[in-house]
Amino acid sequence: MAEARRAPLNVPGEPSTVELVQGATEQISRLVRDELRLARHELTEKGRLAGVGAGLLGGGGLTALLGVTALLGAVVFALAEVMPGWLAAALVGVVLLAVAAGMALVGRARVRHGMPPVPEAAMDNVRQDIGTVTSAVRNRGQR
Numbered sequence: 273m274a275e276a277r278r279a280p281l282n283v284p285g286e287p288s289t290v291e292l293v294q295g296a297t298e299q300i301s302r303l304v305r306d307e308l309r310l311a312r313h314e315l316t317e318k319g320r321l322a323g324v325g326a327g328l329l330g331g332g333g334l335t336a337l338l339g340v341t342a343l344l345g346a347v348v349f350a351l352a353e354v355m356p357g358w359l360a361a362a363l364v365g366v367v368l369l370a371v372a373a374g375m376a377l378v379g380r381a382r383v384r385h386g387m388p389p390v391p392e393a394a395m396d397n398v399r400q401d402i403g404t405v406t407s408a409v410r411n412r413g414q415r
Contacts, residue, residue, distance in 0.1 A: 303401055311394035318389050344368070 287295070344364055351360030 300405075307394050307398050307401070310397065311391035314391040314393055315389065322386075322389075 348357070348360050348364050351363065355363075
């Protein structure tokens with residue numbers, strides 16, 4: 273019977289297993305820190321943009337509310353010329369509720385589109401890093 277020849281544990285010019293493990297540990301630690309830094313930056317930027325947008329939206333909404341209130345009063349007075357005042361006010365109220373329902377549905381769809389606030393770029397990088405490490409480990413074993 274022929275015995276299987278084993279490769280020597282330490283190939284001259286190649287790093288030892290201990291050195292490879294130490295290098296991998298250092299690289300993985302650095303990689304995790306970098307990915308966490310990227311995720312933190314991405315979430316901070318998204319939060320800042322959302323905060324500015326929410327403030328502008330609130331200010332614009334309040335100003336629009338004041339303008340619309342004045343216009344609605346004018347519409348009710350104009351309709352009161354051709355129908356009873358209570359009916360004019362009720363008609364304007366129903367139209368406003370229909371508009372509000374439509375706006376709420378569109379707003380809900382937009383909010384769902386922005387959720388959840390996940391650091392997508394960082395997650396993609398981690399997936400690529402895992403794939404790279406996995407393929408490198410597989411290729412290393414096939415030498």
